[in-house]
Amino acid sequence: MTRTDYPWLLPSEMIDPRGPELPGDRGRARPRRTVRDWIIDTLMFVVAAGVGLLAVETLQKAHNPELVDAFDLIAGFLACCSLWLRRSRPVELAIVLSVVSMVAPLAGGASLVAVFCVAVHRPFRPVVIVGAVALVTGFAQVYIRPDPTSSLTFLLVATVVLLLLSVGWGMLVRSRRQLVVALRERALRAEAEAGLRAEQAQRLAREAIAREMHDVLAHRLTLLSVHAGALEFRPSAPAPEVARAAGVIRDSAHDALQDLRMIIGVLRAPDGDETDRPQPTLVTLDELIAESRRAGMAVDLDNRVDDPAAVPAAVGRTAYRIAQEALTNARKHAPGTGSTVEVSGGPGDGLTVEVRNAAPTGAVEKVPGSGQGLIGLTERAALAGGRFEHGPTGDGGFAVRAWLPWAA
Structure with missing residues (x-):
């Protein structure tokens, strides 16, 4: 895709015509985490851990304590910790966590958070791929590690609903961020265009003033040149003729100064105000x-x-x-x-x-x-x-x- 193919797009929209590219869409957006990044990452860890603890409680209420073993606890803890890497490799992390959650239900919360992050930071095609993988592994988890207290249909529907909520919420956040980025860039472009229009107006004003200077001053200065040349080449001309030529030179010089003063007044006047001298008709x-x-x-x-x-x-x-x-x-x-x-x-x-x-x-x-x-x-x-x-x-x-x- 080139600028000639889509001349109406902003620079950030050249990546994906459906919306501007967001920070982090192509990898890590910042060399260092900001305070806001730390807060969000911690919140994601807490959410994933909370969902995992909820899964542990559900399995324990099923009167099958053996359903939760050391492997589940370790896998769930590592899955939650891996969310700190979601900014650099969100797609790969979401796929890995989806596969892990298939055999370790305690990693399900981390998997949903990873899918949410993919929906926020990646365009539609990677989201569809990750969502399909998460859906398949979610169905497989229902068959591999079923919950005895719930029906199979309920578990399948719950898996689909949770996945749709995660993907939908992520895409909603992405759309809002794209809108903010697009509005910000359009505001910057509008400001730049306003500056270009102002420069163009100034250039046109300068051209108009230059044309006016040429039309007015050339007429006056030509009179000066012609009569000064006549006096130079006819030093013995009669006194009345010399006096008349000198009078014309004086009047032309005076009028040229007046015209020049008027033009300079236009240049100095604020907001393009013109002087009170009447224009010729x-x-x-x-x-x-x-x-x-x-x-x-x-x-x-x-x-x-x-x-x-x-x-x-x-x-x-x-x-x-x-x-x-x-x-x-x-x-x-x-x-x-x-x-x-x-x-x-x-x-x-x-x-x-x-x-x-x-x-x-x-x-x-x-x-x-x-x-x-x-x-x-x-x-x-x-x-x-x-x-x-x-x-x-x-x-x-x-x-x-x-x-x-x-x-x-």
Whole structure:
């Protein structure tokens, strides 16, 4: 049996699908006896000795003192003492005691205790074998050493009842212990699964924060890089143009710091509480376009949505981030070219966002990037239940197009 055969089982249930394995099922469970073990072993010895003394009294009342001889007393005493070995070899001990009790009735109590221990510490098949041996030897004992004061039928029925009580009680104890072990292991597994779910939730939260940092900070830092590069390569630019570029750099750095502070606030907030800064939606798309125009980009906005405020917040935020990342990529890879942002759709039809830019002209300065922007946009659209497409256009430009579901 392997884990692939029974993937739903606990590790301890791999031994026996009918229940978990108990301590001691495969031999001695502890290297040393505990106080509890000593108490139980002593109790078993007393019970076996009590049953043996009861058998002695019964035989003596039969007015046949010769029925009890020195052999019976020695065999009964040794049988009771052998119960101290029941933890290491319960099956073998039960079979030996059953055979001994066939000729020495005083060992009958020890035999019943041994059968009980087998029913507690072994699965069903060994219990059946030991029970069958005990039943056969019990019937043989009735014929070999009969009790003159009782009928043969009564003795046979009493043998069966005592054996069934011993086996049944042992199996009941085993079932209860299996239940306790199974519940304990399921509790441990539930705790482990809860820890795994918590770790997964943390990982997803980190991925969401990383995606947000990429979308927000990449846009701001690209503005800083482009305008700083312009000032570097055009030191003789007119003073108004230099002042405008410096203003854009200052505003972009300030906004980047604000966005970074917001993200760090989310990381530090207890229980995932977010800051009070409003999240972007489709309504704030005009501000994004205006910011890009102030940075020197030629951006045209074609918003065909009648009421941008009616767009669900999650859909509007995803559309905003797609447009923001697309404009950031256009600014990186095709500076100085024009871009067009088209937004259309309505309830039931979905929301479509398309951003196109013309082919870059001249040499393009390489701006460092992770290359994960388009992958992130694809994941955003997929998480929202939509689609995302991107690729070059026929005139050498580049276009991205996303469709997001908008419930009616």
